[in-house]
Amino acid sequence: xxxxxxxxxxLMLRYADAIDAxxxxxxxxxxxxxxxxxxxxxxxxxRGHRIGIMQCLGxxxxxxxxxxxxxxxxxxxxCYRHVVSAPLLGEAGPEGVSATASFLLARIMRAGVPELFLxxxxxxxxxxxxxxxxxxxRRVVLDSTAIDxxxxxxx
Amino acid sequence: xxxxxxxxxxxxxGGDAFNQADYRLYTDxxxxxxxxxxxxxxxxxCFVGLEVELxxxxxxxxxxxxxxxxxxxxxxxxxxxxxVNRCTHKGSTIVFDGSGCAERFVCPYHNWYYDLxxxxxxxxxxxGVKGQGGMPAAFDKQAHGLRRLRVExxxxxxxxxxxxxxxxxxxxxxxxxxxxxxxxxxxxxxxxGEYTQVMHNNWKLYMENTRxxxxxxxxxxxxxxxxxNRLDMAGGMAVGENGWNTxxxxxxxxxxxxxxxxxARALNxxxxxxxxxxxxxxxxxxxxxxxxxTSVFPALVMQQISNSLAVRQLVPKGPDRxxxxxTLLGTVEDTPAQTDxxxxxxxxxxxxxxxxxxxxxxGNFVQRSIASARGERTVMRMGGDGVxxxxxxxxxxxxxxxxxxxxxxxxxx
Ligand code: FES
Ligand SMILES: [Fe+2]
Numbered sequence: 001x002x003x004x005x006x007x008x009x010x011l012m013l014r015y016a017d018a019i020d021a022x023x024x025x026x027x028x029x030x031x032x033x034x035x036x037x038x039x040x041x042x043x044x045x046x047r048g049h050r051i052g053i054m055q056c057l058g059x060x061x062x063x064x065x066x067x068x069x070x071x072x073x074x075x076x077x078x079c080y081r082h083v084v085s086a087p088l089l090g091e092a093g094p095e096g097v098s099a100t101a102s103f104l105l106a107r108i109m110r111a112g113v114p115e116l117f118l119x120x121x122x123x124x125x126x127x128x129x130x131x132x133x134x135x136x137x138r139r140v141v142l143d144s145t146a147i148d149x150x151x152x153x154x155x
Numbered sequence: 156x157x158x159x160x161x162x163x164x165x166x167x168x169g170g171d172a173f174n175q176a177d178y179r180l181y182t183d184x185x186x187x188x189x190x191x192x193x194x195x196x197x198x199x200x201c202f203v204g205l206e207v208e209l210x211x212x213x214x215x216x217x218x219x220x221x222x223x224x225x226x227x228x229x230x231x232x233x234x235x236x237x238x239v240n241r242c243t244h245k246g247s248t249i250v251f252d253g254s255g256c257a258e259r260f261v262c263p264y265h266n267w268y269y270d271l272x273x274x275x276x277x278x279x280x281x282x283g284v285k286g287q288g289g290m291p292a293a294f295d296k297q298a299h300g301l302r303r304l305r306v307e308x309x310x311x312x313x314x315x316x317x318x319x320x321x322x323x324x325x326x327x328x329x330x331x332x333x334x335x336x337x338x339x340x341x342x343x344x345x346x347x348g349e350y351t352q353v354m355h356n357n358w359k360l361y362m363e364n365t366r367x368x369x370x371x372x373x374x375x376x377x378x379x380x381x382x383x384n385r386l387d388m389a390g391g392m393a394v395g396e397n398g399w400n401t402x403x404x405x406x407x408x409x410x411x412x413x414x415x416x417x418x419a420r421a422l423n424x425x426x427x428x429x430x431x432x433x434x435x436x437x438x439x440x441x442x443x444x445x446x447x448x449t450s451v452f453p454a455l456v457m458q459q460i461s462n463s464l465a466v467r468q469l470v471p472k473g474p475d476r477x478x479x480x481x482t483l484l485g486t487v488e489d490t491p492a493q494t495d496x497x498x499x500x501x502x503x504x505x506x507x508x509x510x511x512x513x514x515x516x517x518g519n520f521v522q523r524s525i526a527s528a529r530g531e532r533t534v535m536r537m538g539g540d541g542v543x544x545x546x547x548x549x550x551x552x553x554x555x556x557x558x559x560x561x562x563x564x565x566x567x568x
Contacts, residue, residue: 039507044349050494051348051483051501060430061502068509072377075516146351146478147506150515
């Protein structure tokens, strides 16, 4: 598969930009219909845990999360600011191309100062579709096992 | 209490009603210190970990009994032991890497050696060097072992008690609660996940919340929206014999009505899940209980939400902060399809839990508003007064039971 680093980086940046701009409804569209999105700590990963903080298996579960955060869940209004490194591309296989990137994520509460909320690494499997590049798998590996208060907006 | 003449009666906790509590109980640093002494290092049984985390001789992990750091270790004889993680020399933390397997513990500071039972076995340069220095001949290593705590287990859960004597664990829990723990976790546990949630509120606010069946379908609208848990389902609040520990449960689904919610926040009844596999489940327990929260004083919660099983250990960190250590569980008997359902359902719980994320912030909503309180009290009268079990979940009986346990430990009769 012919996927270049610039295109993968554009996908990653558009993803982060959509979330930071509160365009969360666009979030599932960065994935293939069967795409998987998980958030797990590096410690859990090391221990072989099957469950992390979030596990969306397919776009439907992602849409249900958005429905939850828009219509059901109670939390204080806040937004994110992502800083995402340039991606490191791995092997391109028949499944797609693997890519990783580091991120820092600030959380900004309504009247608060920006605070470093999470840091970690995206571990992605990117595939070319007729509509452009999509994540077949996006694993968010958090550096810490601790989450402050709650995690409602996807990382 | 801050004023030594004050008793819990002055904070609204006299008598048998347990239907009010002074807000200063959540904010006062002196009270937090007394809680450490009288509850966590008193007669309470504190949950500190799971047997499955320490399968082999020498396996250890560190944990907390309130503010007291401990080492939990499986000895060469297979027995579990708990000891204070504080060197008897100058107080250094001995084990600082969380978990592992060891033949002995060596303090990093001056290399005092302890065996797996906490005995001091060697003191570096204890005999001096070339006849100079060294410990006095009268120094008695046996008198400088690590402080030990009592250990008991039930269904793979490890509890410790810092008191030299007190009730046995089973008696402390109560018959119904002990039975429910065995029923839920009794068949070979597997750790599926683990994370920590930092909350900016007093630890008691969280523990009350876990016994508060009144709030469940009012604060947590995701559940009600998708008809997963309603107060009009059959269920109740069971309180153990001593009135300390609680089991809030929901029986298999009955028909729904919205009338009971006419004055609650509007329900969007059109919402359907895009992917119902989120809540795909199987009837795991013969008693028909589909959801249950067991809350053991002071700081353990055991959760069965559909097939999502977890234990949560709450660790106070001063009056206005606490850390909740979640361990998500499966069993050795789970089929791949059952594990898959547990994984999907795990989206309902934890700091990102579609159902329960609100519990991460609601304690702080209280904490931030009570800093200035000077004698005002809560009102906990839903379902009457006192701590008797109730066949309804529209009750604060479980919360009142927390305060009964609290007083019985803080001011034993
Ligand atoms: S503090 Fe532990 S050996 Fe000195
Ligand atoms: Fe709750």
